[in-house]
Amino acid sequence: MRTRARTAGAGTSPEPGAADDRARRLHGDSGPADRLFRAVATSGGSLVLAVMLLVGGFLTYRAWQALRVAKWSFLTTAAWEPDAHHVGIAAVITGTVLIAAVAIVFAVPLAIGTALYISEYAPPRLRRTLISTIDLMAAVPSVIYGLWGLFFLQGKVIGLARWLSTYFGWFPLFKVDNADPHDPLATATVYTASTFIAGMVVAMMVTPIICSIIREVFSQAPVGEREGAYALGATRWGMIRAVVLPYGTGGMIGGTMLGLGRALGETIGVYLVISPVFEIQPHILQAGTSSVSSLIALRYGEASQFGMSALMAAGLALFLMTLVVNFVASSIVARSRSGATAE
């Protein structure tokens, strides 16, 4: 299709002699039916725009009440006591970012490996099936990953968490308070419901998203340069390193950030796994963490007027964060494909 469009475009390009031929306006007015169509389509677009602006505007408006009371300390307060007008998102944002970071650390190598496998190593007959499988993985509801994390993963990860905290506890992130690795009777509950486990669950949800974006960018690496690399005697990995990876760098970064945007907003998977605490908790292996979305799910019911406003402010902060991440990501992805797509 693309080549045909291109040749058609070449055919209609102006002759050198006809330089004074101005571009004419193509679609003129073709009757009242068309004007009606344009009006209906525009109103559809305007409706969507209105709904979306309403969501954003209403969030900001309702959040304003809490933000006016809490001022800048909203960003630095860790406690969440809306009745005492003492609220802040320092703890929940920290938890959210840490969970998303753990998720990305697990998801990115898996996603890049799988994307490379599908675009470079897999037999062509299998390729479509594999792509569908990855898409299916993205469609599995998050509550199912949450169940899996709560009932299966939790028990299996304790050993790894204990090992990490025992031998790498000198690294602040891996430190676990109140844990004595030399006590054989010590309870394992200090290692459960942690950022680490929540991050692994979220990783399962974001890996397919990252993978499908990276795979698409990889598969768009130019064939000529691939063949050129092979013709110069490169091995398959040599070709990948010289052609596919440099070409897909933007896609890898952008896909990772899009996954990060999803990871920041995950609710149910996180909510099922963690046990919430409202203090800044940088130890990822230790029980107790929190995230903005699970805070909302936990506290929306008993919220007063001010509490609701504070939750809105937290939701707005989360939304702004995912918004910035997503915009940067999609601009990176769009730029990385420059000239490769049809439009």
Add this chain to the structure above:
Amino acid sequence: MTTDAMEAMDAPDATAAQRTTLPRRGTGAAEPRRSTSGLHDSDYFAVFGAAAASLALTWLFFSRLAPFSGLLGFVVFAYVLFLVLYAILVSYDEDGPAVRDRITSVIVHSLAAVLLLALVFVVVYTMWSGRKALPHLNFFTQDMTNAGPLQPLTIGGSRHALIGTLIQIAIALALTVPVGLLAAVFLNEVPGRYARLVRTVVEAMTALPSIVAGLFVYATAILALGVEKSGFAASLAISVMMLPIIIRAADVVIRLVPGTLREASYALGSPRWRTVWHVVLPTARSGLTTAVILGTARGIGETSPVLLTAGYTAVTNYDPVHGPMVSLPLATFEFVKSPQPTMIARGFGTAALLLVLVLLLFVAARLIGGRAAGELSRRGVHRRVVASRRDKRRMDERRTARGLAGVTAGAAAMSYPAHPDRPEHPGTGPAQGVDGS
């Protein structure tokens, strides 16, 4: 190139180099055919040898030499050992770049295997854990009215959640599909600065976390407007979340409709709305269906917006406007929060039901869609051919009718069936989709 020629080239002797050597025929056995495949027996030997050696060594370490234990540790240790041994084995035959190539190949394969296994495992684990609840027929035909947490699995089920899910997603689809498709058509057919603004805002809204969509509907519809917690409020929340997803997917699909088709339609003098209705939308039909179905799969599985807006109930509620209405993900979530094993079993049963629903939707999307815009299945091509023949017959009839009325010969010269037995090319002509009406 024969061995003689090789020798001739290799030989530094001048006289030998000047002589043209013809390949001798029929002497000796035929040269054995060389394998051009990238894989040789030695590669398999290296893989299996390294695997066996690493397993044996790891076992030795874990049971005899070092105080190691644990399955995960065993696997990781064996894997790293396998990589090292494999590199050593390959390095006997190959040079540095080839060794690196083999090692990365192994790593890429194992990463993909880990991810795919994890997916299969999640699906199988959910189904397997649902095996206690699913065989009971009452699980599908009863709700939880008579079943407390301590009742056995032979009482109670998730009928209320299934019905609630279907009602909620139906309302959400009725809201999002017309608006979403109209907006996608707007983005493509009325281009300009305003469309770009709408596209940017829609893209921004895909970043909206689902819990915030739920919170928005909770604060506006339930707290401010006084709508009670109900299936309708949940549908609104799901719609806010699904709308940007459907618009973006449909936008991409409509953008892929070949410009030549549009131009052909305009060239025939059809106005814009006819072009959209008869060319653009039919060409993109399979892609649009896929977009809607995938959006539905996302909407069905969302828990957090429903958690805030639908409320929880144990009875079946057919009325979306009054009273709380539970859905499958929400029921799963509420069931597994209970410490009772039977409730957890019910939760897994509900999760399995939800997963089956999503899988069915997904398979339907793949069966319908998965093709590029304008690409037709065999039956689609057949339908196009039949429609073309019908058009031709109709035009012929009209022409003969006009001919009887005494129209000038110009019309006859313009109409195409100058060769009535012209062979049709179902692969090219109709598949272009120009006669998509």
